[in-house]
Amino acid sequence: MKINWAEKLRQNVHELAESLGNLFVETFHYLALFAIGAVTAWAAVMEFLGMLENGHIKIDDILLLFIYLELGAMVGIYFKTNHMPVRFLIYVAITALTRLLISNVSHHNPPDIGIIYLCGGILLLAFSILVVRYASSAFPSVKVDGPRRKGEASLETEKGEL
Template identity: 60%
Template sequence: MSKNKIDLFREAFNKQADSLGNLFVEVFHYIALFAVGAIIAWAALQEFLSIFTAHKELVDGILMLFIYLELGAMVGIYFKTKRMPVRFLIYVSITALTRLLISDISHNHKPSWGIIQVCGAILLLSIAVLIVRIASSRFHVKEEDESK
């Protein structure tokens, strides 16, 4: 009989510990997401202001604002769906490489293998977006039961 009481206590303790652990993880996720969102908003505001005070080239600033927009959208999508949108990470990478390419061409004005490499990386990332989109439409992930 005492073994049953110990097993029942262990199961109840494990259930409480799991609930408490899940609560801590969710609280950490929300605090971290709010912090990341606030930092993105602050950085975007700083970038916006630097464009108007002419401390930065206009095209570079606009592309940085697009990067901040995509990062903010990623945080928002994660809040709504609890899933990290991989495509947005690829979009951020493509935008960052495009910014690098435009900056390199506008400052150096010299053809080089670096330009070809950056263009190849953008092409590979674009193909990756296509593959991710096709895979997500063909192999749609089923939603987990929320009642668990």
């Protein structure tokens, strides 16, 4: 025999703890996003001011600004959708490797196997974007409206709600 008032109290405490936990997690989440966005913007501005102070801008500098732009876009997309597209991380990696490659070549370093490794890394990352894009279109994480295929569960069924 269950004590009804104790079970209701337990459920209320559980709901309160879950609500407070969600509040704290989401608050930390948004504060961290603001901090990352602010630091990215600050770093981009400081780098740009440094370029102006030098009096000349190199291709390395422009690619670095593109990296900051991509990081800012990632923060913005995460704010809007609450999802982090892996593609953007790969774009940042490609831009960083391209910047390193251009920097190595422009500083007249003698050609060596390192250039082949960098180019291979860029090619591998570009191929991984192709795979990720194909996978996300062929196997979307969120079902769009339309008739269900045989044996396919609805979102409510997957969550355990009917």
